[in-house]
Amino acid sequence: MALGAAMDRDRGATDGLDTWLAPFAAVMGRKTRRTWAPLYLRGLLGPGDRKSLQPMAARLGLSGHDQLQHFIASPAWDDGPLWRELARQADRLVGGPGACLVIDDTALPNKGTRSVGVARQYCGALGKQANCQSLVSLTLAQGEMPVPVGLHLFLPQAWTSDPQRCAQAGVPEPATTPRSKGEIALSELDRLQAAGLCFGTVLADAGYGVSAAFRHGLDARGLRWAVGIVRNQKIYASDVQLVPPTGRARKPAPDREPREAEAVLADLTWRRVTWRPGTRGKLSARFAAIRVRTGDGPVWGNNRHLPGEDVWLVGEWRSSGERKYYLSNLPAKTSRRALSGTIKARWVCEQAHQQLKEELGLDHFEGRSWTGLHRHALMTCIACAYLQHLRLAEHRRTGRGKNDDPPSGAAAVTEPARHAAGHHRTAVRQPRPARPVPPLPKALHAALSSESAQVVLERVMNPSLIVRLA
Known part of the structure; x- marks a missing residue:
């Protein structure tokens, strides 16, 4: 199957992914990389027990996995x-x-x-x-x-x-x-x-x-x-x-x-x-x-x-x-x-770690190279961040922001030894119990109606928090 057809077939399963990936695409350089990165992520996010190159290429309907291999293992570009x-x-x-x-x-x-x-x-x-x-x-x-x-x-x-x-x-x-x-x-x-x-x-x-x-x-x-x-x-x-x-x-x-x-x-x-x-x-x-x-x-x-x-x-x-x-x-x-x-x-x-391995295939990479392993790890992290984005989007839709509740159990602290870049001063306080992590948004029902997207998203989330999409 041609690359364009494969992407069209899978785009409905992860609708919104391309939009969310826009900042990544902006720093990715060549058009070929901007093409293969979303496809590789769809392979990680899609169904299937194995997330190595050949099974992913087969599920994506590609005629081979050579181009996926080149994208993930080539040292010619800086990630x-x-x-x-x-x-x-x-x-x-x-x-x-x-x-x-x-x-x-x-x-x-x-x-x-x-x-x-x-x-x-x-x-x-x-x-x-x-x-x-x-x-x-x-x-x-x-x-x-x-x-x-x-x-x-x-x-x-x-x-x-x-x-x-x-x-x-x-x-x-x-x-x-x-x-x-x-x-x-x-x-x-x-x-x-x-x-x-x-x-x-x-x-x-x-x-x-x-x-x-x-x-x-x-x-x-x-x-x-x-x-x-x-x-x-x-x-x-x-x-x-x-x-x-x-x-x-x-x-x-x-x-x-x-x-x-x-x-x-x-x-x-x-x-x-x-x-x-x-x-x-x-x-x-x-x-x-x-x-x-x-x-x-x-x-x-x-x-x-x-x-x-x-x-x-x-x-x-x-x-x-x-x-x-x-x-x-x-x-x-x-x-x-x-x-x-x-x-x-x-x-x-x-x-x-459990989600990266069991759902997104961190430990499924079969290559031998330093570049290939680290780039595969990078793509699993990006895929995980996208799924967390979906969960928090619903959290905010219901009227609660990411900072409305303190972290569950984590102490906020004050007066660090020095004010390091990216390091915040906050007041000491006892934590309140965190609210449960929200389920997947119902508003995404149409976008996630395909079996592949529903399966992977349900399996990635904490089972106790999942609301199945009818």
């Missing part, structure tokens, strides 16, 4: 403007002082040996060590509305130490320099702030939070943050003092030894906190919190660190008996409920 436009559109949808930027990673199981970045490492999708690709993800979210804005491949040492292997996979030379996931995340954060992304708090799990360099990087950017840590993180009391050196000592030393986070919190009172309503009732756990100074300052002797900045140490005691530990530089007057709500807001990124 940076598309990532910047995605950040602008995400900011328009859910950005603002009540938004949070969630840093995490997501794994794509892959048994191949030539696909870029594949190595034996922890795979969250399988819950164990396995061959996979690991992507550092950044998600802008407000309440229960996440929009992925960054996916960047982490290259394990097995790749960065093999220049020939990287060259065969088309890895750009700057990307072959070994970098930790935290360093990648900070670099992506800089990119997003340069694009004008606005948010109030950065959230991350212990995979990032254990790194003092990562936390210091957030501080250097003037950002508020809440991150997971391990139970044996060294902690000083908030009133610790540095005493002058004695004897042969050359540096001031703390007047007491640090303790492990677990031990510090064990002495406190743990109180039950509810941070938001869930589909099966209120979400709650017991929390303890205290102001402390982290043991991540300069080394003063015997590989021991001086006290760092004054922060919150927070413990979570779940109903299962499991305990989790966190650090946050939210202001000292932040309430326990606001602290816990901010910390728990991180989980919204898991919903975004």
Whole structure:
């Protein structure tokens, strides 16, 4: 089938997509790319269990998948403007002082040996060590509305130490320099702030939070943050003092030894906190919190660190008996409920990862190249943003804007260390329960009457919120 006929046949299934994509088309350059990008997105948004090139081309009625392959994998054009436009559109949808930027990673199981970045490492999708690709993800979210804005491949040492292997996979030379996931995340954060992304708090799990360099990087950017840590993180009391050196000592030393986070919190009172309503009732756990100074300052002797900045140490005691530990530089007057709500807001990124994989085919890409993987990831993020646009369009049609309600559980904060670009000052307050995410708009019934659009949109949305289109 000719390209024009294929697009005409599928245009009714995603009516409005071309209009919404206009800002992306404006920065895409050549007409051929402006033609193939909407078609690739229709392939991702359409029905079918597999969203790799050949099945998508077949469902779109194309005679082959070569042109789709060229569009998605060609290094001849720069997709940076598309990532910047995605950040602008995400900011328009859910950005603002009540938004949070969630840093995490997501794994794509892959048994191949030539696909870029594949190595034996922890795979969250399988819950164990396995061959996979690991992507550092950044998600802008407000309440229960996440929009992925960054996916960047982490290259394990097995790749960065093999220049020939990287060259065969088309890895750009700057990307072959070994970098930790935290360093990648900070670099992506800089990119997003340069694009004008606005948010109030950065959230991350212990995979990032254990790194003092990562936390210091957030501080250097003037950002508020809440991150997971391990139970044996060294902690000083908030009133610790540095005493002058004695004897042969050359540096001031703390007047007491640090303790492990677990031990510090064990002495406190743990109180039950509810941070938001869930589909099966209120979400709650017991929390303890205290102001402390982290043991991540300069080394003063015997590989021991001086006290760092004054922060919150927070413990979570779940109903299962499991305990989790966190650090946050939210202001000292932040309430326990606001602290816990901010910390728990991180989980919204898991919903975004699930939709990207299960509904939009993030993990279905079968190419081997660096460019192909990142561009496919970009297109899945754009498709996800479009679906969130549809949901919020109905939200606003019923008379509520994106900022009428605070994020579910996320604490708004004030007086950041420095006023970073794209970073808002807001007042400290306890959150109110967020209203449910709206169902798909009935007004789109005619545009979404085809089976393909209805199926994909219903499956992408939270089943508890779906209103089937008759």
